[in-house]
Amino acid sequence: MWKRAISPSTLLSSPKSSFLNQANGLGVLNLFGLMLSGGPGSGKGTQCVKIVETFGFTHFSAGDLLRREISSNSENGAVILDTIKEGRIVPSEVTVKLIQRAIESSENYKFLIDGFPRSEENRIAFEQIMGVEPNIVLFFDCPEEEMVKRVLSRNQGRVDDNLDTIKKRLKVFAALNLPVINYYSEKGKVHKINAVGTEDEIFEQVHPVFAAYDV
Numbered sequence: 001m002w003k004r005a006i007s008p009s010t011l012l013s014s015p016k017s018s019f020l021n022q023a024n025g026l027g028v029l030n031l032f033g034l035m036l037s038g039g040p041g042s043g044k045g046t047q048c049v050k051i052v053e054t055f056g057f058t059h060f061s062a063g064d065l066l067r068r069e070i071s072s073n074s075e076n077g078a079v080i081l082d083t084i085k086e087g088r089i090v091p092s093e094v095t096v097k098l099i100q101r102a103i104e105s106s107e108n109y110k111f112l113i114d115g116f117p118r119s120e121e122n123r124i125a126f127e128q129i130m131g132v133e134p135n136i137v138l139f140f141d142c143p144e145e146e147m148v149k150r151v152l153s154r155n156q157g158r159v160d161d162n163l164d165t166i167k168k169r170l171k172v173f174a175a176l177n178l179p180v181i182n183y184y185s186e187k188g189k190v191h192k193i194n195a196v197g198t199e200d201e202i203f204e205q206v207h208p209v210f211a212a213y214d215v
């Protein structure tokens with residue numbers, strides 16, 4: 001379980017007080033974290049919309065947070081844009097800080113972190129900075145040719161939705177994703193989803209994962 005330390009004044013006024021863990025008398029709030037992993041175009045973002053609607057999670061897409069940094073002309077914007085165009089991974093501390101800011105400014109206690117961690121280095125940086133781990137990891141398993149087809153017809157005007165970048169992204173994914181999945185698998189946190197099928201068919205696999213958790 002994720003826990004967030006909060007001040008006593010926040011505690012008293014918090015709408016989330018029913019999630020207080022008062023065992024140590026410190027005012028600690030329990031958070032519930034879900035991470036979604038899967039290659040480009042495997043359908044993570046699409047299923048997040050359904051999870052938000054059905055289970056009331058707050059959705060943070062690491063890619064969207066990075067794209068927002070580019071459009072807000074932040075000091076890191078140029079480096080992030082270049083990295084995304086090349087299909088590489090943005091330095092961990094940049095992404096983790098954006099996720100941290102998003103979580104800390106949210107009133108919800110249930111989070112979906114979509115498209116992160118993309119490497120062991122990402123994972124370790126997240127755990128060091130945040131001091132928490134996800135409760136559940138959903139891994140979207142999708143053949144490369146299906147991912148390519150979906151990305152090339154995504155039509156959202158993204159700078160990385162082209163054949164050249166997608167090829168690079170698939171190589172990065174193949175090289176860096178497995179250790180992350182192995183790490184969380186050993187902790188019994190990974191639920192593998194067959195990402196081929198209609199959106200509803202895929203959600204039929206996602207839905208029961210939540211049954212075992214009181215969220």
Ligand SMILES: Nc1ncnc2c1ncn2[C@@H]1O[C@H](COP(=O)(O)OP(=O)(O)O)[C@@H](O)[C@H]1O
Pocket residue numbers: 038039040041042043044045046047150151153154155195196197198199202
């Ligand atoms: N089950 C599916 N079957 C076919 N196309 C899908 C499916 N799920 C998502 N898509 C489409 O594929 C593209 C990539 O989906 P998206 O959710 O953005 O994937 P990701 O976030 O993993 O990159 C989008 O255009 C989306 O509408």
Ligand SMILES: O=c1ccn([C@@H]2O[C@H](COP(=O)(O)OP(=O)(O)O)[C@@H](O)[C@H]2O)c(=O)[nH]1
Pocket residue numbers: 038039040041044045061062063064066083084085087088089090091095114115116117118122160169
């Ligand atoms: O934790 C992250 C998430 C995304 N990205 C960058 O942002 C791009 C797009 O990520 P997004 O999750 O939006 O892509 P999707 O998998 O949804 O196609 C990736 O290729 C990376 O270059 C990154 O560096 N770190």
Ligand SMILES: [Mg+2]
Pocket residue numbers: 044045061063115
């Ligand atoms: Mg996405």
